Each structure stands twice: as structure tokens, then as C-alpha cells.
Amino acid sequence: MRVVLAEDLFLLRQGIIQLLEAYDCEVVAAVDNGADLGRAIAEHRPDVAVVDVRLPPTFTTEGLQAALLARRERPGLPILVLSQHVEQMYARELLADGTGGIGYLLKDSVLDDRQFIDAVRRVAAGGMAMDPTVVAQLMTSHSRDEPLAALTARERTVLELMAEGCSNTAIAQRLTVTEGAAAKHISNIFAKLMLPPSSDNNRRVLAVLAYLNA
Amino acid sequence: MRLSRAVRDTLVGALIAAGALASVVLFVTTTYFTVLCLIGIGFLALPHLTTAVRWVCDLNRRAAARSGVPVERPYRPEPEEIERDIVGWVRRCKWILADPASWRDLLWLLLNSVVGLLLGSAPAALLYYAGEGLVLAAGLWRPVAADGTGRWYAFITVDSWPAALAAALAALAVFAGWLHLSSWILKGHAYFVLFLLGPTQGARLASRVRHLAETRSGALDIQAAEVRRIERDLHDGAQARLVSLGLTLGAVDRQLDRNTEEARRLLNDARSSSVQALRELRGLVRGIHPPVLAERGLADAVRALGIASPLPVTVVADLPGKLPDPVESAIYFSVSELLTNALKHADAGQVEVSLHYADGALHGQVTDDGRGGAAMSAGSGLEGIRRRLASFDGVLEIDSPRGGPTVMKMELPCALSSPKTSSS
Numbered sequence: 266m267r268v269v270l271a272e273d274l275f276l277l278r279q280g281i282i283q284l285l286e287a288y289d290c291e292v293v294a295a296v297d298n299g300a301d302l303g304r305a306i307a308e309h310r311p312d313v314a315v316v317d318v319r320l321p322p323t324f325t326t327e328g329l330q331a332a333l334l335a336r337r338e339r340p341g342l343p344i345l346v347l348s349q350h351v352e353q354m355y356a357r358e359l360l361a362d363g364t365g366g367i368g369y370l371l372k373d374s375v376l377d378d379r380q381f382i383d384a385v386r387r388v389a390a391g392g393m394a395m396d397p398t399v400v401a402q403l404m405t406s407h408s409r410d411e412p413l414a415a416l417t418a419r420e421r422t423v424l425e426l427m428a429e430g431c432s433n434t435a436i437a438q439r440l441t442v443t444e445g446a447a448a449k450h451i452s453n454i455f456a457k458l459m460l461p462p463s464s465d466n467n468r469r470v471l472a473v474l475a476y477l478n479a
Numbered sequence: 480m481r482l483s484r485a486v487r488d489t490l491v492g493a494l495i496a497a498g499a500l501a502s503v504v505l506f507v508t509t510t511y512f513t514v515l516c517l518i519g520i521g522f523l524a525l526p527h528l529t530t531a532v533r534w535v536c537d538l539n540r541r542a543a544a545r546s547g548v549p550v551e552r553p554y555r556p557e558p559e560e561i562e563r564d565i566v567g568w569v570r571r572c573k574w575i576l577a578d579p580a581s582w583r584d585l586l587w588l589l590l591n592s593v594v595g596l597l598l599g600s601a602p603a604a605l606l607y608y609a610g611e612g613l614v615l616a617a618g619l620w621r622p623v624a625a626d627g628t629g630r631w632y633a634f635i636t637v638d639s640w641p642a643a644l645a646a647a648l649a650a651l652a653v654f655a656g657w658l659h660l661s662s663w664i665l666k667g668h669a670y671f672v673l674f675l676l677g678p679t680q681g682a683r684l685a686s687r688v689r690h691l692a693e694t695r696s697g698a699l700d701i702q703a704a705e706v707r708r709i710e711r712d713l714h715d716g717a718q719a720r721l722v723s724l725g726l727t728l729g730a731v732d733r734q735l736d737r738n739t740e741e742a743r744r745l746l747n748d749a750r751s752s753s754v755q756a757l758r759e760l761r762g763l764v765r766g767i768h769p770p771v772l773a774e775r776g777l778a779d780a781v782r783a784l785g786i787a788s789p790l791p792v793t794v795v796a797d798l799p800g801k802l803p804d805p806v807e808s809a810i811y812f813s814v815s816e817l818l819t820n821a822l823k824h825a826d827a828g829q830v831e832v833s834l835h836y837a838d839g840a841l842h843g844q845v846t847d848d849g850r851g852g853a854a855m856s857a858g859s860g861l862e863g864i865r866r867r868l869a870s871f872d873g874v875l876e877i878d879s880p881r882g883g884p885t886v887m888k889m890e891l892p893c894a895l896s897s898p899k900t901s902s903s
Contacts (some may be wrong), residue, residue, distance in 0.1 A: 318774075319770075325773065325774040349761065349770065352770075353781050353783065354783045373757050375753050376754055402786075402787055475766060
């Protein structure tokens, strides 16, 4: 898998490169600012771009802007955004185009290398990887809304795991239930939220997030 | 419209004239007791007289404000905690006598006994004169002229019907004068009030300095408390976590050769310790300066607050440029606190936040449909907001009747820099 990395802190950049290479990912370019990121993506056409939100020269949301720009030029380009803090507002902007291949995680996630690599792979494959805090915030800010209020506590947990990007298998593992039980919960959720059933895991998640972001 | 205004002006004028008569009495007695202060007695009467003098002056200030000339009170603030014994009375007199505004009041009383009487009674006099002319022209001139002397109205000797007609026209002119000039006469008096009863440049500066000293010490208190909180949070939080992280790594070092299973478990501990430390640092950073504020500016940061709130929050922001960083921060934390209040105390169903810039000030408003009854009290969050805004000469206005809705208005004077030139 070919990765372009944008991170301005030298130590963190080297650390992420090592981590990715340890799991057979090829870091084709590692840059430290937004302008170079755009160029590197255009030149190398990577399978996924791993991007820090805050980059020089403005140290605001340079990375996020560059990533969104690159995605406009190449729709569906998988992007995993890393940040020291997560904002629902940025999550909305990333998810706005409704195509998959989006990840938005706290930088802490690199501390758990297996989970991190799992997220990178999921995003590269067109899936989702949302930080649990974003998902939790989405849930609280909509908790009073109909029909989300109709979900049982268990269904709510399942929905949160789906939004983080977990597959049926992963949900079943996390909740220590059978895959069949997980699938049952999921179909209940879709019925209650009146979302059209779909077999594609990623599409479902997008539907849920679009619904919550509305 | 004009008529009712002229009538009201005439009444106010009459009050001013009455005040001018009171001025004479007040001037004489106050001067008398001020002189008596020099030989000891007089201390007991002066404070009461001063209250009366200031009351009359305040009434005249209000009359001036009514004529469109606002006049601020120039007095120095009363010393706090005054004893109720003779020492207290002396301190009170010292406070009065040391204030130049007291002496200007006295001078004003003296002059006003003439100026106030003349200007204040002028509208009534005009009205009376117009009335007299009309009554005279209507026929009263005949019995008056019967004794052979005739009666003068303006420059006309009213002793025949044509003269009466001329007098009637003159009376109408006077009436028109009353109608149009009354408010100008009162305005003239208002400027006279402003001239002596308004704060002098020196008094204005002194009161400004007093205000700045208060708000500065308030700002320093807030800052010192913030720094202490940050220190405590770092000490008990991240710092402690890093120490435990170091200890755990030491343990890993000892176990590495002997017990790899145990070493792996300890490494996992170390990792979760570092995650915890990061989480605490993140919370701390949010409390110091929220990253989204630094990255996106005030409007988006407040929108982010709205999104993060469990309540439905509508944010309308119209800021044509970038506000100074400290102002953004003050408003952000104030809005954050108000949103928390709406959720926790008001039991609101929805909240509206609006931010706009006009007339050299940022205007913020937070409205909720909760149960209302919010009030400023010492140590409350609202008092904290008031103090935070006061360091920037800003104000918080609370309108929260029982049963709601609650409207919180913030106003913060500040300069706006041109858009898209935010420094990094």
C-alpha cells in the first residue's frame, strides 16, 4: 500500500513512517506543509494520504484544507486525518461529499499500532475510521431527536461502533456476541431510522453519518 | 404633536424655574454650613445638604438629557464603610469638600438662581403673553380703554378694533414663538447645565482611571487564578502520569529478560498512561485557548460550541473581519458559559446565539427558552462573565424574567482588522 504522509513535527513524522513501514506500507512521500502535500498527492497518486490538520505556514487547518482540495480534484481519494483534538465541525466537512475513504482520528491513535494500521487499511479500502469522541458527540447532540431516541441502549452502542467504522465482525467481537446478533441489531437500527437497507457496509455507515450530520 | 411637546416643555421649564428658586435657598444654606465646617460645627448638616443639592442637580441633569444633552454625574464615589460616629461625619465632609464637583455645584446654584429662573419661566411667560394679547383683542380692551389710557400690547396701543386686530396677530406670532422656541430655550438651559454640572476633562479622566484600575486588578485576579488552575492541573495530571510512565518503563526494563509476559503487560500499562496524559493535556489546552478558535476564528468556534452542545443551538454570526485574540477568547468563553447555563440551570429546549459587529463594538446575544430567573450574584458564572468582559470595557446585560425566556446581551468595544489577515 502506498502512502503520502503530511506531518510537520519531525519526531512524529519519523515515528509514523517507521510504524507504517513495519506493517508493509510504502511511504512514497513525507512532507511537512500543505502546499507540498497537494503536489505529492498529484505526483504519487497514493492509495491513502495520512494528514495532520495543523500544518505550516499558518498552523490553522492547512492540512485539512489541502486534503479537501485534493479530494475535490480526485473524488474518493482516501484520506486519514490526524489531529491533537477532534471537532465535529471538521468531521462534517470531511464527510460532506458523501463518498467513502475518510478517517478522522486523534493523534493518540498511533500509540496502538495495530488499531492504527487497521484504520489506515480500512480508509484506503474506501471505508471509515471515525474517532469515538466524534461519534459520541454526534450521539449526544442528537440524543433528544426522534427517532434516535427510539433506539435501545444496545442499538445505540452498535450504531456508535458502526460510525467508528467497525465491520459486522468487529462489532460482534467488541460486544462479544455472534455475528448474527450484531446483524440483527443493525437491521433494527436501520428500520428505526428509516434508512434504506443496503448490503454495502460502508454505504450504511455513510448513511448513518449523513443522517446524524443533517 | 408640536403642541403637546411645547406644553410639556413649558411644564418642565416651570419646574426648572421652581428649582432656580430652590437654588437660591440651597446656595445660601450650603455656603453657610460649608463655612461653619471650618470652625467645627456644620459637619452634621453638610452631608444632608449635599444630598439635597445633588438631588436638585440630578433633576436638572435629567431635564437636560430630555432636551437631548446627556450630562454625566461627575461625583467621586462615596467612600465605603463609613463609621456612623463623628469620625464618619468628618470623613464624609472631607469627601464632599475634596470633590471639585461639589464646588462647581455651588457655583451652578448661584448662577442658576438667575439663569434657571429666566430660561425656565420663559416658555410659560411667552404662553401667558400670547393669551393676554388674545383676551385683550377679543374685547377686554374696551373696558380697559374706557378710562382713556388704553393698553399697550407689544408696541401696539389697543384702543380701537383695527388695533385689536393687530394685537391679535401679534399675539398669534408670540404663540407661534412659544410653540417653536420652547424646546430651544430648554436646550439652552441644558447646555448651561452641561457647562457646570457635567464632568470636567479632569474628572472624566479620573473616573476613567478609577474604572481602569478596578478592571485591571480584576483581570489580573482572573489571570492569576487561571495560572494557578493550570499549574495544579499539570501537577496532578500530566506530570504525575509521566512520572508513573517512567516508573513503569523502569519496571519493564527489569522484567524484560526474566518475564516477557509481565514486561508486555507493563508496556500496555505505560501506553494507556501516555494516552491518559495526552487526554488531560488536551482538556487543559481547550481551557487555555481552544484549538478551533485558533484555527477558525470566533464565528466557527462558536458554531463548534453549538454543535458540541446537546441542545439544538442556532448560531448567526456576521463578523466582517478578525477580532483581537483576547476579545475572541473572552467572548468564546462567555458564550460557552452561557450555553452551559442554558443546559444546566435553565432547562432550555433550544438556544440562539448571535454575533455581529456594529458601531465599533462586538454585540453578542444568547437567547434561550428556558425557565429564566437568572441573576448576577457574587461568585456565580455570570459574575465571572461580567468580570471577564469588564477587562475590555465590555458589559453583560441580563434579561431573564421568571418563566423565561432569557436574553443575555454582551457588548464589547473593539477594533476589527480587515478580513483574511489573521496572524498565525
